[in-house]
Amino acid sequence: MPSEVMIRLDPKSRAAAKGLNDLTIRNLFIIPTIVFLIVFNIFPLLYSLGYSFTDFRASTNAPANFVGLQNYRDLLNDPFIWKNFSITAKYVLISVTGQVIVGFGLAMLLNRSIPAKGLITTLMLLPMMLSMAVVGLFWKLLYDPNFGIINYFLGLGKFEWLADPDMALYAIAIVDIWMWAPFVMLLSLAGLSAVPKHLYEAAEIDRAGSFYTFFRITLPLVAPILMIAIIFRTMEAFKTFDLAYVLSSQPNTELIAIRLYKMAFQEWQTGMSSAFAYIVLIMVVAITNIYVKYLNKVKAR
Amino acid sequence: MRTTLNGMLAGVAFGAISASSALAEDLVIFWAEWDPANYLQELVNEYEEETGISVTVETTPWSDFQTKAFTEFNARGSAYDMIVGDSQWLGAASEGSHYVEMTDFFAKHGVADIMAPATVKYYAEYPGNSKRYWAIPAEGDAVGWSYRKDWFEDPAEMAAFKTKYGYDLAPPATWAQMTDIAEFFHRPDEDRYGIAIYTDNSYDAMVMGVENALFSYGAELGDFETYEVEGFVNSDKAVAALENYKKLYGFTPPGWAKTFFVENNQAITEGLVAMSMNYFAFFPALLNEATNPHAANTGFFANPAGPDGDQYAALGGQGISVIKYSENQEESMKFLEWFIKDETQKRWAELGGYTASAAVLESEEFRTATPYNEAFYQTMFKVKDFWAVPEFAELLTSANQRLYPFIIGDEGTAKETLGALAADWTATFKKYGRGQ
Known part of the structure; x- marks a missing residue:
């Protein structure tokens, strides 16, 4: 499906001359976004889910205790x-x-x-x-x-x-x-x-x-x-x-x-x-x- | 091309190295954005002249001072070497080991004898009476009052006041007198109002205001050693104090529902009120003709006594602490050695800082230097403070949640309000295993 939508790389283009294919270029555009999303969005989201079951306080050095719900x-x-x-x-x-x-x-x-x-x-x-x-x-x-x-x-x-x-x-x-x-x-x-x-x-x-x-x-x-x-x-x-x-x-x-x-x-x-x-x-x-x-x-x- | 690039990189690297070596000699003090921070910058410029080590006072607005400071602590950041932190942070910052312990420094330099006892107790020591110290008292501060001398000394007003209340119109000696005077001058038709008090329910603004009533009425927030609050913060004396504070709210200008130091100084500069509560630190601005058109007619008095003659004031002010994550701890300690010297403290007071040095405070020279220094001197020996435990912010939140609806929203009674507050605080202390 995506390959149908995607415009093929022009074989005469500079990118093609450098040995890049359209898949590489697609990844070049998408991967940074996904990495950014995972690092700054998904990871904190999951991390804070973990914290929500503890009595953690960021202002102290006391270890976080699991307190369930x-x-x-x-x-x-x-x-x-x-x-x-x-x-x-x-x-x-x-x-x-x-x-x-x-x-x-x-x-x-x-x-x-x-x-x-x-x-x-x-x-x-x-x-x-x-x-x-x-x-x-x-x-x-x-x-x-x-x-x-x-x-x-x-x-x-x-x-x-x-x-x-x-x-x-x-x-x-x-x-x-x-x-x-x-x-x-x-x-x-x-x-x-x-x-x-x-x-x-x-x-x-x-x-x-x-x-x-x-x-x-x-x-x-x-x-x-x-x-x-x-x-x-x-x-x-x-x-x-x-x-x-x-x-x-x-x-x-x-x-x-x-x-x-x-x-x-x-x-x-x-x-x-x-x-x-x-x-x-x-x-x-x-x-x-x-x-x-x-x-x-x-x-x- | 390549050589140019290499040259540039080398240049950048050299620049970075020399910048970091220069930085090692620079000290950064973090504080809130207000006049005393400017005075401190002036003072530390003199340290640079003497030693060649530059000290920068970095500031942020009061509203996010606490958040920004603790974000930096929690991240173990070394952006600041020292901080002029609020007294109630001592618990959180010492238990979280964000501050360097200064007990040895205190012993070596006799700091406890240099500074006024109340400032050592509230700005430096944690836990209470433990003789463990975490800060050098730097900016002494407490809540005092400014008033309109010309209104108080107007013969027609004086005669009318005497007829109505049976005693002479003068700066109030008791909270009852202050309430009478507020009522007397409260004339919304003339755009004149009785009094300006703190009502902002974020952080500690309104709580500080209420504390002034509470402490002078002879009540306490609780037992600071056993963490018992039931029967303290909701004692009969505390209930009477809160009722009085609410009564004063009735004599404030319109829209007085989110007010703190800025608004309370404005109440005087705009000619709105007869009396206004504020920290001493904000009084220099009231004597400045450029910022206060009524400067010549502004007087000051200490927080009045309660019905039983108790007279205390809520403590403001801060001590300087060295941050654990600083890379210049040794340099910072040297700076503090210079800071506690008598001549430095004297200079600090001259520049407009409120010194905590007992010798300077007691000197005739200091007490007569400004119209409010005498009131400040009297106040600094009878101050009390809020809880300094690490969970102080939660205690403040409960206090704001309970007190504000009663004072401003007219909900419930003073007894119910303080009863509920005592229950909230007891639950919080229980949660953190205090006083068990």
Whole structure:
């Protein structure tokens, strides 16, 4: 199969003159990548799996003792960890839903012939080109109750966006929506422009209403590509660290990635944090799998 | 072509050799990024003038100082020769044998007599009362208070205060007075607020703030020898102290939910509050007209006493330790011999460093040098610190998890909060087999 796809090496090329064949060249390209992947990804992954069953602490010289499933048991019995999980779930839900609504809405608005469409689209993509930490620092200033521009424009006085325990998570989700809705918009726009125009013409002839056209034509045809956007955003939102870490240190905004960081690099509970990372990994894989199954179903339709 | 290449390689190799031989004479001290690190760089420049050995103070922001230092230790890295490490790291760094033991150095040079007793106890000794030492007290520090002299001395305010509370408005002598004053000046309509305290629940910021209340109320975190915490950290005195701290949070400016030394100095420079808690190390900036428009009107006082007259403050500050993986341990020891000399310590204080040298601290010259030195001198003889065990970060996490929701989120009662904290700490100590 691969040999059919692969373009044969030109016998007159310099590579051929040096005695290289296409198989050697293929290996030259692939092997470094695979070695890199094994050394920096697969090996640590397996190594940390081993650590997750020990009480190892990287900060001491004490040998690692095998403790079986103790770390997993402790973590799953810790009410604070469960709180971190429920906060994360809430955050993913708010943030991804918001991004899909805003992103898809923007795409609908842009999916028509308007002047300077290219420029507008490019400008809208700017937020997602910024660094997360920079966005976090900027929004911290924007949200500031004493001199922040948001309260000024909304006339909210000294409203404490990031200090209010009930509001802080929403405030972070708003920033995430601002930053990543353009990503959903971009993918949706690609999906929308691929919808055949004749379907709309047929619907118009049949005097279908705009709601009917949207739910029966637009949405089903854009759904697969929208699902891909949702998968990406869910995985990213699930492991959000920088935005929340920079913006707020409320216990109500302590996402799992932040708790994991603290456990691994401030408390140096290496074994315990490896177990924690595995729990998170299993969850992300499970959620992604559900999405992929659903995506395949949508595509099959 | 080949000769050129060989020549180049030889050049590179020569360069590398000469660079490494030059490096062997250079010492690197690792510290957090703040003013005292700049003062230390100035001080060590004088060491270079004397000996020809250059010393560089390398810094990183406070927020990742601990992480970066321990990452380097855990990797057995030799990037740094010495580190000005936090007092609570002593347990982790000595038990992990990342620090070179300095007990012999202490005996040989009588360091325990040169430095103020509290600094030797908290910056150098581990385990407690073991007479084993791991660091040379370098930057003495504790939490103190700055206040707005012009607000306190305004005749109209003084009269109004006296009428309302029945005593004269002055820098508070007790926590009760401090709470009254905070309440008195808390006027959100005028964009004036009572007090600035630490509320950041990452690392030890808020815990340090709470400790100031706890210690002055006569409470303890636990028994440092038996690791018993039940009945200490949740004693009635501790409960009253925490309630008082939460009450003060009610008189802070809006959005005061993640604040540490930067915000607390800003509270004074922006003219927001009447009083502000902070480490002494940050006070020089408050006397600088360039950074504080209210510099002329800023005064300082030591952490006030509790209801029973106990008066303590939470300890900041650090000692210098030699890192086990350094290739220049001998040179580092020589440097430390120079560092503990009286004249070096005097110079250190002049440059803005907070010396731990008892002789310098007690000298009239030092105590009158700045408006806050007297408060610093008084404080350094009555300081207490957090646990220094290797698992201190876990203890801090539980403290943050329990204290923050009560102080800022208004959840539960002080008694429940500290009861839960005592249970968490007991479980942690049990996990590591302490006090069994």
